[in-house]
Amino acid sequence: MLKAAVTIHDVAKAAGVSIGTVSKVLNNQGRFTEETRIRVRQSAESLRFQPNALAQSLHQKRSYTVGLVSRDSFGRFSLPLLEGIENALDPARMAVFVCKPTDDPVHERRHIESLMAKRVDGLIVTSRRTDKRPPVDLAGTSMPVVYAYAQPEGSEAVCVLPDDRGGGQLAGQHLLCLGRTALAHVTGPEHFTAVRERRQGFEEALREAGRSLDPDWYLSGPWSEAWGHEAVGRLLEHGPRFDAIFCGSDQIARGVADALRERGLRVPEDVALVGYDNWDIIAAATRPPLTTIDPCLETLGQQAASCLLAMIAGAEATVPRVIRHPCRLVVRQSCGGEALL
Amino acid sequence: MLKAAVTIHDVAKAAGVSIGTVSKVLNNQGRFTEETRIRVRQSAESLRFQPNALAQSLHQKRSYTVGLVSRDSFGRFSLPLLEGIENALDPARMAVFVCKPTDDPVHERRHIESLMAKRVDGLIVTSRRTDKRPPVDLAGTSMPVVYAYAQPEGSEAVCVLPDDRGGGQLAGQHLLCLGRTALAHVTGPEHFTAVRERRQGFEEALREAGRSLDPDWYLSGPWSEAWGHEAVGRLLEHGPRFDAIFCGSDQIARGVADALRERGLRVPEDVALVGYDNWDIIAAATRPPLTTIDPCLETLGQQAASCLLAMIAGAEATVPRVIRHPCRLVVRQSCGGEALL
């Protein structure tokens, strides 16, 4: 920006017309001779003219920019979300500002203010867990906001969330379909909404098949491979043998798979395994590769961005308050049955 | 932005002064009575006045904004890099635009143009590998650019890269220090600059200890756990027994660790293992947890951003053309010897 950027005045001078004419030609607005059109376009071209978006935005009261504020650190969830968001925003020629995530409300506040000062057209708020959190402070403005993979408490804001219940159900149904009858569930900490919802869905699937989840076969613990490992030991303490385990995350599933193998149990012959996340680097490297539930974070992000776009366009009324984004079953080899597809 | 944002005029009216005065007070510029100071500040406060950054930037010819253009997809490298970049930029009150990464020069071109139109103060270009790539097209402007974890070919641009050679050296020295004498190296594809540099550093360490890398003990393959697994088999075909393996990535190391254990070889008692990346989710979950080389991507990003800041401030001359960011040895349990620390 130091080397005096070329402005519309430069183009006008070069083309021998007024700035008004240049503006019209470049925006295909109003009428003008074919000849001036060519002259203007050529001058603009040769000068490598780039209209100053700052000036445009100032005038249009629209910046073609959205802010992405992330809570709880950038993590593995942010990436696919961001990917999806950009996929939706890019065609609309909107750029995105990212903010260093923070748990501190004061910092968050500062970031939001900075974003508002830059007159972003809207905000997307993400998190690394779907539990309710205080909504962002909009300082009384009516800036469009959508929460993606995040949920504001006591607010009418629109949010798009993964359908964790549906994911659990999908896992249960798949296992049941394959003829498994003794299903266990090893998952994360119960204070996660996601943990509770996934289990509900799983139990629902069992119920529909006239079964239920044996309390001895439900284990909640940390989100780690080590926990999966340990859980297998606990499961094995109980007499009757399970023939399938639905895991609350791919990491847990991987720990489970390793532990099973080390104890001489075969996957999927003896025990079928379903993971959760479809975190490629884990799921594909597990032996055998994990059949898992994909929360489809990328399309979720895309949908969130689309909603925001609609709101910015003034179609606020058309977008639902809370959207449950469906999960997808990804079949690899940990349940067998891939031939069925 | 729809609900007519409050402007400096509103504040002026509320405070009963002119906009010039408001501006001066709010920016602590020039002189004014304590009384008007209070009145203005109060009005601004109660109106929740946020100066329009667009207008400010237009005037100052400075947007306090940088563009982050990423090639080759957002990946696990982008996150720590981005984290570091924001850490450095946030205190300077600069915001960052991210661009959907792409390999397509045409799309990249469009993104850069969009960024330039928004009058970003500078650009950071990242990649997921350090190999040389064509520089970004700046359209003849003198916009400050720094390449982070990326390298432009035939360009004088500044770039900051991990010191992969140093990383390899660190690994070798550590193993040697612990008394290992028969060192193998299982790494990624040789067309990666990083693979070649890490090996060079490793060999250098061996050389300094009067040893050299046995060609039979050097194996190059894909960046995967499966390859680590397979490599162990190959290594074992050769008669003499190695007592340490330096792996080109944590993923490879994990595959190696699993294979070793399955063949009854103990880590670190029989074989010491050093990984590369310090990718927590892999390194910490490996059994035993991996001692590994940390390329310190976060501080690398931070340094890149600091350089950019310096360049934007006009101190271009003070920043070196290419910076090699040092790696760090992270000791866990795969080499033993943690007691030494």
Place this chain on the structure above:
DNA sequence: TTGTATGCGTTATCAA
């Protein structure tokens, strides 16, 4: 000490 006027780069209205 305070207010007015000008410029920043566009777009848009309205005469010419």
Place this chain on the structure above:
DNA sequence: TTGATAACGCATACAA
């Protein structure tokens, strides 16, 4: 068809 000119919101030099 084209060219002045007035916003847009702010900062600042200069006049009052």
